Amino acid sequence: MKIMFSVGEVSGDIHGAFLIKTLKKYKSNLTFFGLGGERMKKEGLKLIDDVTRYSTIGFVEPLPYIFMFLKLLDKMEKILEIERPDLLILIDFQGFNIPLSKRAKKLKIPTIYYFAPQYWLWGKEENIKEISKYLDWIITVFPQEFNIYKKYTDKVSFFGHPLVDYLSTLDPQKREDNLIGLFPGSRIQEIKSLTPLFMKIANNFSKKGFRFLLPFASEQFLPLLQKYIDNSLDIEILPGKESYKVLQMVNFALASSGTVTLEASFLFCPLFVFYKISPITYMIGKRLIHHKYIALPNILAGREIYPEYVQKIDVNKVIKDIENFYIDSKKREKMILELKEVVSSLGERGVLDKIAQFILSRNYA
Numbered sequence: 001m002k003i004m005f006s007v008g009e010v011s012g013d014i015h016g017a018f019l020i021k022t023l024k025k026y027k028s029n030l031t032f033f034g035l036g037g038e039r040m041k042k043e044g045l046k047l048i049d050d051v052t053r054y055s056t057i058g059f060v061e062p063l064p065y066i067f068m069f070l071k072l073l074d075k076m077e078k079i080l081e082i083e084r085p086d087l088l089i090l091i092d093f094q095g096f097n098i099p100l101s102k103r104a105k106k107l108k109i110p111t112i113y114y115f116a117p118q119y120w121l122w123g124k125e126e127n128i129k130e131i132s133k134y135l136d137w138i139i140t141v142f143p144q145e146f147n148i149y150k151k152y153t154d155k156v157s158f159f160g161h162p163l164v165d166y167l168s169t170l171d172p173q174k175r176e177d178n179l180i181g182l183f184p185g186s187r188i189q190e191i192k193s194l195t196p197l198f199m200k201i202a203n204n205f206s207k208k209g210f211r212f213l214l215p216f217a218s219e220q221f222l223p224l225l226q227k228y229i230d231n232s233l234d235i236e237i238l239p240g241k242e243s244y245k246v247l248q249m250v251n252f253a254l255a256s257s258g259t260v261t262l263e264a265s266f267l268f269c270p271l272f273v274f275y276k277i278s279p280i281t282y283m284i285g286k287r288l289i290h291h292k293y294i295a296l297p298n299i300l301a302g303r304e305i306y307p308e309y310v311q312k313i314d315v316n317k318v319i320k321d322i323e324n325f326y327i328d329s330k331k332r333e334k335m336i337l338e339l340k341e342v343v344s345s346l347g348e349r350g351v352l353d354k355i356a357q358f359i360l361s362r363n364y365a
Helices: 010-026 038-042 063-083 094-106 127-134 143-150 163-168 188-206 219-228 240-249 259-266 279-288 296-301 315-327 329-344 351-361
Strands: 002-007 031-035 045-049 087-091 111-114 137-140 156-158 176-183 211-216 235-239 250-256 271-275 308-310
Touching (some): 010 087, 010 351, 031 063, 094 111, 143 156, 188 315, 211 240, 219 235, 235 240, 250 315, 259 271, 296 329
Parallel strands (some): 002 031, 002 087
8 A cells, every 4th residue: 555645844744753653553565655754754754855844834934935835746746646646645734735635636546634724723614615625534633623624524533632642651750940941943933033032031041040951853953043042051952852851851841832832731841832923924814813822732721821922022021920930839730730631632542543543444446
């Protein structure tokens, strides 16, 4: 069985790698090829291209890469036509993957969307009805997401969130009082906008005796990160595979809004969440977003568990908020209790096994 993937972001590469590993548990004669990253390649994906280094978010930010992605879309269509995979699996990356799904449909190639377009968070929910025409199935990873998709299509399932499997096997570790985690993101503009901000905050806490751990999502981002890191501070830079360990060890962390906020929830790590994009994208996005909050745990809970700092960020206020949190043990206890509620809604261990078995059990003739 030939399975083609289309993945364009670091988080998608992580999820894709875990999915490939689980699929191989249940069927030996599988071949994998397509777009992905270094993690999927290690699991056996024959890599057509790695575009995770161009990963962006917003409306203005992707413009420099538009012609490259249009050319890649044509290339992927030709490969679909020549290789005729038994299945195409799309992971997130909706600006590219939705057009690709339409081309796959014309070629009558079955397509499953895993980590589906986030219409439950932003944009028009009604678009679900349109995109479902081109997909054989949609696998959602949040209960709220499933409920919204179910309103517009029957071709949808929810098995839980795979982070339940990734993180539930980790052994608890003792947190270090004077250790802070820094997670400036896995997209170019996140690194550029948040790393300098984090350095200002770190500089303040460095004077109080704090040390810092900064895991980077991929080797390709390390040169960019090093441009913004203050070498006078006690910052240990670690490869991205250490991010879970960092979230277990640190007293608290500063992070971009994204998957890391959910990872931190599963590990009950206190977090301060930051979001900063171009002014144009921010103005457009405000009109399209369905929720009051930006961090996934806050959205799922319907209230602010993790403090959020968006767009125009007052560094002095952030520092004051962190100091107040640090000395108030009741705030930490309340945060952890609320995180446990969020995590309990995302399923039980065995999520990836259920997803892999579902994918392999379908008839793709």
